[in-house]
Amino acid sequence: MDIARLAGVNPSTVSRALSGSQSVTEETRNRIAAIAKANGYVANHNARMLRSRQAHQILVIVPNIAAFSHPDVILGVEEALEEHGIGVIIGSTKGNEERENALARQLITGAADGLILLNGRVPEEFQGLPQYAKRIVAVSRPVDFPGVPFIGIDNESAALEATQYLISLGRSRILHLSGPRESSIFAARAKGYHAAMAEAGLEAHAEVMHLPFFTITSGRQALRDILTRRHLPDAVLCASDELAFGAIQSCREVGIKVPEQIAFVGFDNHPVSEAFSPPLTTVSVPRRDLGYVGAQTLLRSISDDLSETQAQILPYELIVRASCGRNRW
Amino acid sequence: MDIARLAGVNPSTVSRALSGSQSVTEETRNRIAAIAKANGYVANHNARMLRSRQAHQILVIVPNIAAFSHPDVILGVEEALEEHGIGVIIGSTKGNEERENALARQLITGAADGLILLNGRVPEEFQGLPQYAKRIVAVSRPVDFPGVPFIGIDNESAALEATQYLISLGRSRILHLSGPRESSIFAARAKGYHAAMAEAGLEAHAEVMHLPFFTITSGRQALRDILTRRHLPDAVLCASDELAFGAIQSCREVGIKVPEQIAFVGFDNHPVSEAFSPPLTTVSVPRRDLGYVGAQTLLRSISDDLSETQAQILPYELIVRASCGRNRW
DNA sequence: TTGAAAGCGATACCAG
DNA sequence: CTGGTATCGCTTTCAA
Numbered sequence: 001m002d003i004a005r006l007a008g009v010n011p012s013t014v015s016r017a018l019s020g021s022q023s024v025t026e027e028t029r030n031r032i033a034a035i036a037k038a039n040g041y042v043a044n045h046n047a048r049m050l051r052s053r054q055a056h057q058i059l060v061i062v063p064n065i066a067a068f069s070h071p072d073v074i075l076g077v078e079e080a081l082e083e084h085g086i087g088v089i090i091g092s093t094k095g096n097e098e099r100e101n102a103l104a105r106q107l108i109t110g111a112a113d114g115l116i117l118l119n120g121r122v123p124e125e126f127q128g129l130p131q132y133a134k135r136i137v138a139v140s141r142p143v144d145f146p147g148v149p150f151i152g153i154d155n156e157s158a159a160l161e162a163t164q165y166l167i168s169l170g171r172s173r174i175l176h177l178s179g180p181r182e183s184s185i186f187a188a189r190a191k192g193y194h195a196a197m198a199e200a201g202l203e204a205h206a207e208v209m210h211l212p213f214f215t216i217t218s219g220r221q222a223l224r225d226i227l228t229r230r231h232l233p234d235a236v237l238c239a240s241d242e243l244a245f246g247a248i249q250s251c252r253e254v255g256i257k258v259p260e261q262i263a264f265v266g267f268d269n270h271p272v273s274e275a276f277s278p279p280l281t282t283v284s285v286p287r288r289d290l291g292y293v294g295a296q297t298l299l300r301s302i303s304d305d306l307s308e309t310q311a312q313i314l315p316y317e318l319i320v321r322a323s324c325g326r327n328r329w
Numbered sequence: 330m331d332i333a334r335l336a337g338v339n340p341s342t343v344s345r346a347l348s349g350s351q352s353v354t355e356e357t358r359n360r361i362a363a364i365a366k367a368n369g370y371v372a373n374h375n376a377r378m379l380r381s382r383q384a385h386q387i388l389v390i391v392p393n394i395a396a397f398s399h400p401d402v403i404l405g406v407e408e409a410l411e412e413h414g415i416g417v418i419i420g421s422t423k424g425n426e427e428r429e430n431a432l433a434r435q436l437i438t439g440a441a442d443g444l445i446l447l448n449g450r451v452p453e454e455f456q457g458l459p460q461y462a463k464r465i466v467a468v469s470r471p472v473d474f475p476g477v478p479f480i481g482i483d484n485e486s487a488a489l490e491a492t493q494y495l496i497s498l499g500r501s502r503i504l505h506l507s508g509p510r511e512s513s514i515f516a517a518r519a520k521g522y523h524a525a526m527a528e529a530g531l532e533a534h535a536e537v538m539h540l541p542f543f544t545i546t547s548g549r550q551a552l553r554d555i556l557t558r559r560h561l562p563d564a565v566l567c568a569s570d571e572l573a574f575g576a577i578q579s580c581r582e583v584g585i586k587v588p589e590q591i592a593f594v595g596f597d598n599h600p601v602s603e604a605f606s607p608p609l610t611t612v613s614v615p616r617r618d619l620g621y622v623g624a625q626t627l628l629r630s631i632s633d634d635l636s637e638t639q640a641q642i643l644p645y646e647l648i649v650r651a652s653c654g655r656n657r658w
Numbered sequence: 659t660t661g662a663a664a665g666c667g668a669t670a671c672c673a674g
Numbered sequence: 675c676t677g678g679t680a681t682c683g684c685t686t687t688c689a690a
Contacts, residue, residue, distance in 0.1 A: 010677045015669055023675055040458065045438035046379040047667035050682050055375065057418070057440075066404055071395045078394075078421060082428070087435065089386070090419045092407060099411070106416065109374035111386075129369065216600050242600075249604040271545050271571075275578040277606035339661045344685055352659060376683035379666050 003041050007032050018043060049110070058298065059089045059112035061103055063119040067215075068242055068270045069287055070118055073139060076291025077116060084299065086113075093119060101125040107135060114298045116291075117143055120183055134301050139294035140287075141185045142311075149301065151294040153316040155185050158283045159192030161318055162237055162265045165281075167196065169324055171235035171263055173205045177222055177247060178239040179214040186210065189239050189267070207233075214239055219246030227254055234262060235324070241266035241273050244280055248323070259325035269319050279321035286314050332370050336361050347372060378439070386416045387627065388441035390432055392448040394421045396544075397571055397599045398616055399447055402468060405620025406445060413628065415442075422448060430454040436464060443627045445620075446472055449512055463630050468623035469616075470514045471640075478630065480623040482645040484514050487612045488521030490647055491566055491594045494610075496529045498653055500564035500592055504536050506551055506576060507568040508543040515539065518568055518596070536562075543568055548575030556583055563591060564653070570595035570602050573609055577652070588654035598648050608650035615643050 004011040009032070016024045017032040036042075049055050058081055062070045078088050089112055091103040104123035106112045113135065120141030126132050133147030142150040159176075166174050176193045179186040190208045197206040209226075211218045219242060226233070227250060238244035244266035251258050258264060258278055266273055269284035293312055333340040338361070345353045346361040365371075378384050387410055391399045407417050418441055420432040433452035435441045442464065449470030455461050462476030471479040488505075495503050505522045508515040519537045526535040538555075540547045548571060555562070556579060567573035573595035580587050587593060587607055595602055598613035622641055 011667090012669075012671095012678075013676060016676085019669085025675065028675085042434055042438050043669095044379070044667050045435070045440035046375045046384065047682090048669075050373070050375040050379050050684085051667080051669040053682075064404075065407075066400045071400055074419070075393075075395055075421070085431075087432075087440070088419060090403070090417060092404065102414075103416075105371055106374070108369075109371050111374035111416070216604050220604070245601060245604040249606075249608075252606060272574060272601050275545050275549065275574040277578075277581060279578075340683090341662080341685075342660060344683095345660085348685085354659065357659080373683050376666090377685075379668085380683080380685045382666075 003032065003036050003039060006039070007035050015043075053110070055111055055113050056085065057087045057089050057112045058114045058116060058295065059091060059103060059106050060116045061100070061119055061123075062090065062092045064094055065090065065092045068272075069140070069240070069268050069285070072287035073118060073291035073294075076288035076293075077139075077295045078291075079288075080292045080295035080299075086299075097124065107132065114302050116294055116298060117141075117148075120185065122148065134304075135298075137294050137298045137301065139290050140285075141183065144184075149297050150311045151290055151297060152185075152311075152313065153285055153290075154313050155188035156192035156195070158267070158316045158318075159189035159237065160196045161192075162267075162283055163193045163196035164200075165318060165320070166235045166237065166263060166265060166324065167200045167202065169235075169263065169326070171324075172200075172202050173231070173233045174202070174235040174237060175226065175233040176206075176208040176237045176239070177219060177243050178208055178210050179243075180212060181210040186239055193237055211243070214243050216242045216246035216249075219243035220250050221246075223247040223250035227251070227256060232256070232262065236262060236264050238264060238266045241268045241270040241280060241282055244282070244323075245272070245276060248276070248278075248280075259323050263324040265324060269317075273319075274321065276323075278323045280323045281321045282319050284317040284319050286316070289314055332361065332365050332368060335368070336364050344372075382439070384440055384442050385414065386418050386441045387443045387445060387624065388418045388420060388432060388435050389445045390429065390448055390452075391419065391421045393423055394419065397601075398469070398569070398597050398614070401616035402447060402620035402623075405617035405622075406468075406624045407620075408617075409621045409624035409628075415628075426453065436461065443631050445623055445627060446470075446477075449514065451477065463633075464627075466623050466627045466630065468619050469614075470512065478626050479640045480619055480626060481514075481640075481642065482614055482619075483642050484517035485521035485524070487596070487645045487647075488518035488566065489525045490521075491596075491612055492522045492525035493529075494647060494649075495564045495566065495592060495594060495653060496525065496531065498564075498592065498655070500653075501529075501531050502534045502560070502562045503531070503564040503566060504538065504555070504562040505566045505568070506548060506572050507537055507539050509541060510539040515568055522566055540572070543572050545571045545575035545578075548572035549579050550575075552576040552579035556580070556585060561585070561591065565591060565593050567593060567595045570597045570599040570609060570611055573611070573652075574601070574605060577605070577607075577609075588652050592653040594653060598646075602648075603650065605652075607652045609652045610650045611648050613646040613648050615645070618643055 004014045017029040093099045100123040104125035115136045117138045122145040136148045138150045266280045266282035269282045273280035333343045346358040422428045429452040433454035444465045446467045451474040465477045467479045595609045595611035598611045602609035
């Protein structure tokens with residue numbers, strides 16, 4: 001590097017000066033910094049990373065970046081990493097396993113130093129490679145891979161509480177609209193829902209509908225089908241706010257009154273839920289914190305001073321709004 | 330690399346085989362590929378990139394990843410790049426100039442091969458470095474930097490058309506709720522709005538409110554203020570769907586009827602706008618296509634076969650829903 | 659088609 | 675505190 005020549009020092013001194021090493025006179029450091037700046041010099045990323053064996057990048061794998069809940073998590077991740085000068089790479093998989101593996105390779109090849117999984121699954125590529133566990137954390141959705149920490153909420157308990165709330169309002173024919181059955185997060189919510197129903201002696205009315213997607217469109221279509229039934233539910237617990245938005249839309253379209261005829265509860269507390277009509281009662285998930293804590297956990301895990309924390313459960317909160325009406329009795 | 334030893338060939342042959350070079354026997358290539366796979370070998374990313382002077386990564390700079398309109402654009406970018414085996418890095422700046430420059434350095438240091446700007450501004454860092462123009466494209470919001478192509482919609486014309494639509498319904502006291510005045514995209518929309526008002530002889534009623542953010546909260550607060558006025562507008566053209574959601578919420582809270590008393594038009598056609606109550610009339614922006622075309626343009630520009638395309642204007646569409654009611658006359 | 663050797667641009671280690 | 679040198683892991687050029 002010719003900054004060395006210009007400064008009349010050895011390249012290694014330039015390197016030390018620019019990376020803020022202590023073992024360089026402040027005077028020398030300043031002089032080199034000035035020369036570098038004047039010449040618009042910045043160290044080549046790939047060369048540094050090759051030598052120092054760090055990418056200074058963390059990869060976040062999301063199933064779908066357009067889903068309502070992920071951007072806020074990513075925001076939290078960014079905030080945590082920014083403080084450490086670490087960049088964030090995003091990859092969305094859309095459930096495509098091939099794509100998942102391609103992204104996984106970013107970790108294996110050293111393009112990223114760590115992985116934050118929001119998709120609830122460790123890519124196949126890591127099977128039989130337990131040494132990568134310490135470079136991976138799962139956020140929002142747990143994964144089945146030994147040694148990978150999880151940061152999320154207690155979904156079972158949240159669904160339980162939400163269902164109990166509906167029951168406390170006098171609702172009994174409560175339907176649970178959920179996401180893919182295979183996803184542990186939806187399984188947990190369904191479990192909490194069933195527990196509450198059973199506890200209230202309403203098991204006979206319990207019904208879980210697992211949908212392949214938890215989008216607005218998906219919720220809309222599901223309710224269209226349900227509204228053709230002879231006996232309508234009097235409440236619906238939705239596994240995402242998006243499902244609830246679509247579902248409520250369908251009700252409106254056929255003149256079913258919300259919350260009078262059917263009450264709705266969502267999951268996420270997306271910003272829209274407050275502006276929606278009726279404002280949506282929903283389980284608030286600390287998305288940003290999940291991302292923030294997840295990133296911090298990852299950094300600690302990578303640098304080896306993680307005291308075997310296997311799961312961090314953050315608090316959720318049931319936000320009561322008008323979509324469930326008031327107590328009927 | 331010991332794959333070479335295992336295969337009994339020279340490292341260079343392994344390199345050639347794995348990168349699919351033609352000048353290697355198919356037989357040799359297959360044999361090496363098999364051995365590499367069996368041993369879980371993948372070439373180190375940073376070393377490859379150092380040598381070949383490519384990062385195979387594109388950086389997308391967004392002002393705020395939680396804004397409703399960006400994720401879809403990113404989706405389009407990902408789709409376009411995935412086909413070329415190029416990864417996507419995301420950085421959100423939250424308007425922080427220092428953060429912008431830090432991200433810019435990713436391009437300068439070679440951590441990324443190109444830059445897609447969704448924030449309407451080329452980072453300071455590139456001032457006086459025109460050679461980077463060919464590695465940058467601006468999507469959604471144009472930037473002021475010679476040689477940087479722009480992919481977006483005709484905002485002025487879209488706002489003009491939306492305003493004309495409101496006028497055609499008999500509305501006359503139309504307010505325009507917009508984002509930061511400094512942003513050219515909002516300036517363009519305001520211009521179209523003014524043109525329509527002037528054309529209809531309603532210039533006297535024209536009023537543009539520039540808000541620092543175009544979020545739900547921002548729209549909600551703005552309308553709260555406006556609704557205390559003696560003379561209410563009879564329509565509001567919002568520069569984003571989010572503003573509209575918040576604004577309509579405020580109307581609902583004080584009992585103002587939408588669309589009877591005030592009609593609303595949004596911008597973006599976010600998925601929620603259809604499920605909202607009332608369903609929101611809005612300008613549909615082809616967000617995904619913008620991202621897709623933007624990424625393609627960038628790739629062509631980087632590889633030098635860009636025929637000096639300076640702007641690609643994609644079609645928008647006014648989606649008419651119930652938030653403006655029907656013609657009053 | 660393959661091998662040998664020379665870097666890519668930095669950092670790290672060992673002397674001084 | 676600074677200089678010299680080996681080296682990170684791969685690709686590429688030049689010969690054979």
